[in-house]
Amino acid sequence: MLAEDSIRAHEAAHHPDARKLIIGNTECTIFDLAGHQQARRSWRHYFRKVWGIVFVVDAADRARLPEARAEIDALLEVEGLTRVPLLVLGNKIDLPGAVSEEEFRTALGLYNPPFHMYEKGPIKVCMCSVIMQQGYGYGFNWLLKQVLGMHN
Template structure:
């Protein structure tokens, strides 16, 4: 017999990262994964990264492209989704209605029943950015009474709130 493995097998939880194009999803993901800001291009398709938050928590994060032409395919990434992180550009007031409609459509998908939601108000460090309260109102977050959700401010470029955001995802998954 070979030696026993001391590390217990841990299930990797599937997290889907969605939001409109230019909201900062890829920047956020790579900031968390690599600890630095990387130059990103619009995501065509998806990026996937496995994050080990601690010895007990591993997340596989799917960063899905947010261009209008990609959104019809979003539903295909929701089948194994265990938590949704929806990223909005808190400084882009003109697209908040579009973001709200996109979020509502995602959450209506049959695969999203009981899936916890974290909304990240990215670019919150910009002087013209909306507050978390304003973003929450714009996205009509109070209407989501059928699920566990949180909303937080962050800045992918500066790294503010990024680690905390994914620790919150881990907590939401435990509540689920």
């Protein structure tokens, strides 16, 4: 759990959950939104005031990558999210069978370099392992820099 500064298995969210997360010297309010299909319908209720999005994908679950791509594509089409920075985390790279960054980008349709200003807004892809505490810090710092640059 990043918000609690502890490393342990995180049970999948069933309902939206608000938490505080400190990135550098900045306190951020984050919402952990459930990712199962029924819960995705409630995502739109959070879009009005969103300043940044972190989309976490299980890089070891190859069968669900097309589903993740469809959801990312749908997010990029939401009118209220135009220009909102998107951090895509390919998590669980520590597990056997996890895809490489190249396979991940290809599967999600994110072919460009790690930092690229897409037509819809800035997007960054970071491969990570929350359990191993690697790879996500750089992405969160990038996202914070994007958000602060847009709102200062």
